[in-house]
Amino acid sequence: MSAHADTHTHDDHGHHHKETFVTKYIFSQDHKMIAKQYLITGVLIMGIIGILMSLMMRLQIAWPEQPNVVFEALLGKWAPDGVMDADIYLALVTIHGTLMVFFVLTAGLSGTFSNLLIPLQIGARDMASGFLNMISYWLFFLSCVIMILSFFVEFGPAAAGWTIYPPLSALPMAQGGSGMGMTLWLVSMAIFIASSLLGSLNYIVTVINLRTKGMSMTRLPLTIWAFFVTAIIGVISFPVLLSAALLLIMDRSFGTSFFLSDIFIQGEVLHYQGGSPVLFEHLFWFLGHPEVYIVLLPALGITSEIIATNSRKPIFGYRAMVMSILAIAFLSTIVWGHHMFISGMNPFLGSVFTFTTLLIAIPSAVKAFNYITTLWKGNLQMNPAMLFSIGLVSTFITGGLTGIILGDSALDINVHDTYFVVAHFHLVMGISALYGVFAGIYHWFPKMFGRMMNKNLGYLHFWITAISAYGVFFPMHFIGMAGLPRRYYTNSNFPLFDDVANANVIITIFALIGGTVQLVFLYNFLSSIFFGKKAVQNPWKSNTLEWTTPVEHLHGNWPGEIPHVHRWAYDYSKPGHDEDFVPQNIPLKDGEEELQH
Amino acid sequence: MTAFLTLIIVLFIAVAIWQMVKIFDLAQVGSDSNDQVATDKDNKLNGYLMMGFLVFIYAITIASFWYLGDLPLMSNSASEHGPQIDNLMIISMVVIFIVQTFTQFLLHYFAYKYKGEKGRKALFYADNNTLEAIWTFIPVVVLAGLIIYGLFTWTSIMNIDESEDPMVIELYAQQFNWKARYAGEDNTLGMANVRLIDIDRANILGVDESDPYAQDDIITTELHLPVGKPILFKMRSQDVLHSAYMPHFRAQMNCVPGMITQFGFTPTVTTADMRQNPDIVEKVSNINALRLERKEEIEAKGQELLYEFDYLLLCNKICGKSHYNMQMKIIVETQEEYDAWISEQKTFKNSLIVAEEKMDDIITVDDESIQNENEEAREELIVN
Numbered sequence: 001m002s003a004h005a006d007t008h009t010h011d012d013h014g015h016h017h018k019e020t021f022v023t024k025y026i027f028s029q030d031h032k033m034i035a036k037q038y039l040i041t042g043v044l045i046m047g048i049i050g051i052l053m054s055l056m057m058r059l060q061i062a063w064p065e066q067p068n069v070v071f072e073a074l075l076g077k078w079a080p081d082g083v084m085d086a087d088i089y090l091a092l093v094t095i096h097g098t099l100m101v102f103f104v105l106t107a108g109l110s111g112t113f114s115n116l117l118i119p120l121q122i123g124a125r126d127m128a129s130g131f132l133n134m135i136s137y138w139l140f141f142l143s144c145v146i147m148i149l150s151f152f153v154e155f156g157p158a159a160a161g162w163t164i165y166p167p168l169s170a171l172p173m174a175q176g177g178s179g180m181g182m183t184l185w186l187v188s189m190a191i192f193i194a195s196s197l198l199g200s201l202n203y204i205v206t207v208i209n210l211r212t213k214g215m216s217m218t219r220l221p222l223t224i225w226a227f228f229v230t231a232i233i234g235v236i237s238f239p240v241l242l243s244a245a246l247l248l249i250m251d252r253s254f255g256t257s258f259f260l261s262d263i264f265i266q267g268e269v270l271h272y273q274g275g276s277p278v279l280f281e282h283l284f285w286f287l288g289h290p291e292v293y294i295v296l297l298p299a300l301g302i303t304s305e306i307i308a309t310n311s312r313k314p315i316f317g318y319r320a321m322v323m324s325i326l327a328i329a330f331l332s333t334i335v336w337g338h339h340m341f342i343s344g345m346n347p348f349l350g351s352v353f354t355f356t357t358l359l360i361a362i363p364s365a366v367k368a369f370n371y372i373t374t375l376w377k378g379n380l381q382m383n384p385a386m387l388f389s390i391g392l393v394s395t396f397i398t399g400g401l402t403g404i405i406l407g408d409s410a411l412d413i414n415v416h417d418t419y420f421v422v423a424h425f426h427l428v429m430g431i432s433a434l435y436g437v438f439a440g441i442y443h444w445f446p447k448m449f450g451r452m453m454n455k456n457l458g459y460l461h462f463w464i465t466a467i468s469a470y471g472v473f474f475p476m477h478f479i480g481m482a483g484l485p486r487r488y489y490t491n492s493n494f495p496l497f498d499d500v501a502n503a504n505v506i507i508t509i510f511a512l513i514g515g516t517v518q519l520v521f522l523y524n525f526l527s528s529i530f531f532g533k534k535a536v537q538n539p540w541k542s543n544t545l546e547w548t549t550p551v552e553h554l555h556g557n558w559p560g561e562i563p564h565v566h567r568w569a570y571d572y573s574k575p576g577h578d579e580d581f582v583p584q585n586i587p588l589k590d591g592e593e594e595l596q597h
Numbered sequence: 598m599t600a601f602l603t604l605i606i607v608l609f610i611a612v613a614i615w616q617m618v619k620i621f622d623l624a625q626v627g628s629d630s631n632d633q634v635a636t637d638k639d640n641k642l643n644g645y646l647m648m649g650f651l652v653f654i655y656a657i658t659i660a661s662f663w664y665l666g667d668l669p670l671m672s673n674s675a676s677e678h679g680p681q682i683d684n685l686m687i688i689s690m691v692v693i694f695i696v697q698t699f700t701q702f703l704l705h706y707f708a709y710k711y712k713g714e715k716g717r718k719a720l721f722y723a724d725n726n727t728l729e730a731i732w733t734f735i736p737v738v739v740l741a742g743l744i745i746y747g748l749f750t751w752t753s754i755m756n757i758d759e760s761e762d763p764m765v766i767e768l769y770a771q772q773f774n775w776k777a778r779y780a781g782e783d784n785t786l787g788m789a790n791v792r793l794i795d796i797d798r799a800n801i802l803g804v805d806e807s808d809p810y811a812q813d814d815i816i817t818t819e820l821h822l823p824v825g826k827p828i829l830f831k832m833r834s835q836d837v838l839h840s841a842y843m844p845h846f847r848a849q850m851n852c853v854p855g856m857i858t859q860f861g862f863t864p865t866v867t868t869a870d871m872r873q874n875p876d877i878v879e880k881v882s883n884i885n886a887l888r889l890e891r892k893e894e895i896e897a898k899g900q901e902l903l904y905e906f907d908y909l910l911l912c913n914k915i916c917g918k919s920h921y922n923m924q925m926k927i928i929v930e931t932q933e934e935y936d937a938w939i940s941e942q943k944t945f946k947n948s949l950i951v952a953e954e955k956m957d958d959i960i961t962v963d964d965e966s967i968q969n970e971n972e973e974a975r976e977e978l979i980v981n
């Protein structure tokens with residue numbers, strides 16, 4: 001079914017238009033270049049900004065309301081005399097959350113690795129539409145610029161939390177950030193969603209139509225399965241957020257009452273009547289929960305590939321892995337209500353959502369056990385990418401387990417919106433997905449830049465990051481179990497919480513260490529682009545097709561014909577072969593059986 | 598001072614890292630081209646580090662329990678349904694704890710045990726339906742148990758038993774404080790809507806003055822509850838979302854403008870008794886020891902130096918600038934104490950200001966201070 005990918009060979013694709021600097025590096029339609037653009041903009045630049053914000057929040061939490069040169073330098077007028085303002089704390093919370101979830105781990109992660117790997121691993125010359133792909137990146141770029149610009153408007157950026165629940169987000173009199181800042185947030189996110197939809201549609205169409213001969217769906221590497229299903233979830237759920245954003249814009253600017261009713265603020269009654277904030281919560285979380293998996297599934301896909309390659313073993317339970325990706329995707333669209341147990345929605349609905357939520361733990365558990373079994377009796381190559389993948393499994397388990405508490409409506413009554421939640425989602429979604437990104441970068445750096453990253457710096461980066469991630473987020477569960485609410489500018493008005501103040505200082509120290517060690521990564525990344533050791537064609541001895549392309553990038557990926565595929569991606573250490581890997585394009589030997597999966 | 602300290606720490610870390618970078622860079626010189634792939638030596642080192650990391654995970658778990666393990670959300674609940682939630686919480690925690698300890702062990706131990714060696718071949722082992730069935734089935738059973746237990750608990754908490762004739766109290770949220778409205782003798786709250794708010798007449802909750810049920814309502818800024826009496830809270834908000842969080846009672850419900858939400862519980866321990874509870878006594882003395890260390894700072898802020906235990910109602914939904922300081926004291930007391938207190942409070946009818954009356958009513962004063970607060974907030978915005 002996918003043979004036609006071969007009909008347009010490299011010659012009629014690559015040579016008949018001359019590439020200028022602009023078409024090659026800026027308005028590029030080549031998926032490999034677009035992947036790098038996403039990597040630099042989404043992961044690196046937005047990631048650095050997001051981390052800086054989190055460190056500033058941590059400084060404020062550990063030493064509340066004390067002057068700090070960092071604040072003075074970075075926040076300017078919002079830190080008079082170097083003391084952080086309460087409004088800007090909420091703005092930092094909001095923009096940190098937004099950047100991390102959407103810009104770094106949705107656009108950055110999928111944009112980089114789906115773009116890079118989908119064509120290379122399925123055996124295609126490029127994405128189905130290079131042009132849409134380019135538009136998608138530039139829309140993303142525009143949304144980044146607008147989001148950052150919101151720091152320079154008079155009353156500061158949006159500050160209603162990344163969930164922007166109205167009425168707080170709808171009424172400029174409720175909060176400074178709900179004026180121009182929120183307008184920019186909404187515009188930026190609307191553009192972001194357009195970009196994400198274009199990207200996702202492209203990924204879906206490419207996977208369905210452009211697989212090379214022999215690349216049946218059951219031979220797809222798990223990376224591609226994950227990217228493919230992620231794109232489908234995105235297409236299903238992002239439009240709902242877009243509609244919520246548009247309705248909110250209407251409420252804000254055109255006087256409608258979708259989400260607002262009976263409001264008295266700053267001495268006056270507003271005209272809104274009949275709307276409900278709870279409706280917004282439903283719309284938001286209809287995206288919001290699947291979003292967690294949009295962030296996580298690509299990271300799990302990357303991990304599957306890297307763990308199999310570096311264990312020199314087939315991924316254990318390929319079919320179960322695919323099934324659990326599909327099950328997670330399906331279930332993720334019917335669990336959103338677990339964010340709303342105490343929103344005032346009917347308690348019976350709460351029961352339903354508890355049920356669906358705890359169901360989703362099952363495919364997640366299957367995945368975790370399958371990873372562990374893949375390691376069993378392997379021959380583990382401890383490359384930095386492998387370390388980050390193992391680290392991902394570890395944080396995925398630690399963070400995922402507390403989901404059992406949060407998903408249980410009766411227990412959520414008490415821990416909802418406390419630091420217990422902050423600890424939970426950072427581990428299971430934030431840190432896990434971030435490890436996925438790092439693993440992916442270390443693993444595919446040679447493919448992207450033709451050079452190797454320094455492994456020793458990679459080890460240093462991993463171990464310090466791993467220790468600080470647990471150091472930050474593990475004790476945080478306990479602070480949550482003391483009942484400390486999140487999004488508090490300072491806890492000093494509650495002597496009740498004085499006994500966790502020291503723990504907060506320790507957490508901040510871990511956060512500073514963890515933040516600083518990312519500089520090692522940055523140095524390694526940037527210097528390796530220019531001075532790294534030249535990469536060989538298949539440095540990790542991997543089976544997938546991207547390693548059959550030459551080290552130098554070609555427009556169209558393969559110089560000659562696209563290789564055909566004869567086996568699945570996981571024939572590692574297969575008995576009867578001399579090498580411990582058999583790439584997908586090697587035909588079966590006489591009498592060799594393909595594994596029935 | 599803190600700023601300086603932070604700067605020093607950051608600088609120190611940066612320098613340390615820089616030096617390590619240099620050392621690692623030097624160690625690199627003169628190796629061949631595929632040398633950035635892990636060698637047996639790397640595998641060995643990182644394998645050991647994996648075991649080290651396992652120890653670290655266990656250690657941080659133990660340390661967290663040791664220093665932060667009094668877990669106020671799991672012990673000494675002060676409501677009738679509290680122990681149900683606490684039991685479920687303890688059971689879930691134990692399950693989690695076991696699974697965590699076990700799976701982290703397997704993960705890190707395998708990573709150590711099967712660290713790569715040149716020439717060894719991994720086991721080609723791609724599938725095993727029995728195994729997979731086992732680890733689908735075990736979570737199913739465990740989760741089914743938790744779901745069933747959880748749903749029973751949830752239903753029994755959320756379904757309010759009207760036949761018990763609970764006392765009705767409204768919790769009213771506004772940026773950034775709480776009010777309580779007691780239903781009075783008739784135990785029925787008068788109708789209310791923010792459109793009826795009339796600041797000049799001190800009708801700050803928008804209670805319908807013509808509603809006969811409203812006349813005996815009582816509006817207060819402190820929440821007093823008689824011990825052992827079922828309470829039904831009706832929540833309202835006048836501006837943005839807030840959340841009425843009463844952690845000691847294992848109670849929380851959002852306050853939503855345009856809608857009335859509800860939550861019911863029965864307080865079981867008076868404030869006075871709770872202050873005698875040995876766990877609480879210990880906690881309070883810990884806190885006070887810490888507060889004495891920070892004496893100057895606290896007094897400079899104008900706070901009470903010594904802490905005394907009180908139940909609290911906190912706002913737990915981001916609601917604007919002073920979200921972090923939106924609280925109300927809750928006092929659980931005996932029926933007699935409660936009766937004495939409530940009889941001193943003004944009823945709604947008597948709290949209203951007739952046009953010529955002077956502005957000396959306690960609630961008006963309070964309300965003015967709110968106005969001032971808002972005014973201040975606004976001014977600050979403009980200054981910014």
Ligand code: HEM
Binds near residue numbers: 097100160162429430
């Ligand atoms: C360097 C590591 C990080 C640190 C130290 C950190 C720290 C923080 C802090 C202090 C908060 C505020 C908590 C509150 O008051 O509610 C926060 C919120 C948040 N963080 Fe992070 N974070 C880190 C990484 C990440 C990553 C990788 C993600 C990606 C998912 C992420 C996503 C979020 C989200 C979604 C919020 C909630 C924002 C909101 O409440 O609206 N963070 N983080």
Ligand SMILES: [Cu+2]
Binds near residue numbers: 289290335336
């Ligand atoms: Cu969710």
Ligand SMILES: [Cu+2]
Binds near residue numbers: 840912914
């Ligand atoms: Cu509030």
